[in-house]
Amino acid sequence: MIKKAFLAALTLCVATVSFAQNAVATSYNEEVVTNNSVVTEEAKGNSFWSNTFITVGAGAQYMYTDHDQRMDFGDRLTPAFTISVGKWFIPAFGIRLGITGLNLKGATQDGLTSESEKGHTHSNGVWYSDKHWLYEQEIDYFNLHGDVMFNVSNALFGYNAKRFWNCSPYIGFSWVRVFDGPTTSEFGGNLGIYNSFRLTDGWHLNLDVRGTLVSDDFDNEVGGRRDEGIIAATIGVTYNFKPRGWKDRVVTVYDNTEITRLRNAMNDLMAENDRLKNIDSDTVTVVKKIVAPCMVVFPKNISVLTEDARVNIGMFAEKVKSLDSGIVYSITGYADAATGNETINERLSRERAEAVLRCLVDEFGLPESQFVIDHKGGVGNMFYDNPELSRTTIIEVKSVPATMK
Incomplete structure (x- = not known):
């Protein structure tokens, strides 16, 4: 039963981590075109080291083995401590690795305590009950565990960084080591509920209730009736390392009016060329030489032409x-x-237009009468949502002689 529980927990852990990593790595872009505007929605995962945390806590625990039900509940309670580190991959899924332990108390019918006799049970030699012929036993141990955590608060109600209480059930596997003689090592499964209460963005108070299931020979006594286990409840603090939180969906809207106008102008020229293929060849020769628009890009805050x-x-x-x-x-x-x-x-914008005009007229000898200058001041992103491409001057055909129409 223990092996089956362990394998099931391990399989679920690996599958969930793989899913979470894929979810983090996934990003998508969606474009919606409306008239001359493009709305781009982009969702991205956070970096690998974001949303990591460390937890320290202390509380009480008790074990249930073959004879422990014969003891009073209060006699079985012992102090417990826990420390763990973990990471939330997405708001609803995370993993952690931790260690829990200290000392457990129970009952045994084997009272052997001498060094020569020890090696069978963990009896401390103290008589507990005449009725059931029981001795006290003490076990020093630690539990190294890995957990897959499910934040149901975020899963059901959406991520909220200011939420006071988050509830996160978890399931995982354990390696439990008894380090006082007789020593044993057991693999087991565990599940529990991790509750966190927000104090600040970085600090949370937590309440963690955990159950760990191990095999029947955990206490070195095989009763043959059932498995054995440990139940612990701890209260502690959690520190969430930076960067913390999750990136919001980015919505970008940019205007394509100018690029659409230029594209339409070029399409009109191409259509005109096609139309004139069927008329006088001399005219066609002229039309084929109509020049396409020219775009000159300037550096930031500069209106002086570069050599390029x-x-x-x-x-x-x-x-x-x-x-x-x-x-x-x-x-x-x-x-x-x-x-x-x-x-x-x-x-x-005015100086950039004038700089291009002066270059055409003064440096390259074109008549100023062939040009009409204009300026638009500051505009939004004209091309590819890139502000650098809006620091520009555009030269294009404004009108042609009637003889060319």
């Missing part, structure tokens, strides 16, 4: 020179709203 930006503008200018001089282009400057203030962003 000037190279891109130069390549755009060479393309413009090969096209119809009647095409008019718009130059629009932007700044990201997350940086600076409204006044600074208004100035930055």
Whole structure:
């Protein structure tokens, strides 16, 4: 029976830990597109070392063996201590490893106590009962145990960091060692209820009630009637190490209006090219050379062009020179709203547009009449939810001559 209980507890422990680790490692992204906005919901697990804790407690315990029911309950009570460390993998599941023990008292019908005789029972030689021919026995032991814990408060009512009382039943396995002669070592199963009462975010008061089941020869007496066990109740304190708590679901909303407009403009140009394939070949040649929009990105709080930006503008200018001089282009400057203030962003977006215009006209020799400049001040994230891509100036076709339509 003990082996079956132990194997069942061990299997449940491994399966639950595997499930908890998978739950922690799992993250998902869900995107919902509404008009020109994208809502991204993201849930992530915490780091491995988060939500770890240590517990120290003391209380009372008693054992039940072959003859203990013949003793008064108060005579069987002895002090108990416990210390354990553990971790919550998700709000409803955790594990812990601990040690419980000290001294147990019971009864035996074997009163041998001399060193030559000792080795059979744990009698201390004190006569207890004439009626049942019993001696007192004392056992010094410790119980090394691993528990799988289920926080039913979080499972049923949702995680709440400010909840005063959390109730966590648990099941696990034990290795119980009797270290005074005659020594024994037993594997067993255990279950119990761990109650924690919040004092602060870091400190909790706890009440732990535990039952441990071991085999019939735990006390070195085989009665052949049933297994033996230990029941303990302790009160203590728990410290929850940082980082503690659980990450909330992150909801990000960003506007795709600008990127949608540019995408539509490029689609219109492609459609126009397809339409003009069936008309005069000279016109088609011109249309095929309509230049795509050009995007120049600036560093944070800067409106001066970098060398990389000037190279891109130069390549755009060479393309413009090969096209119809009647095409008019718009130059629009932007700044990201997350940086600076409204006044600074208004100035930055204007200066960025002017810097691009001056480069096209003064450095690359294009007529200023071909360009119309504008600026939008500080804007939200324009591309890929990245504020750096909003520190930009965009050049694109504004109008074409009637002869090209």
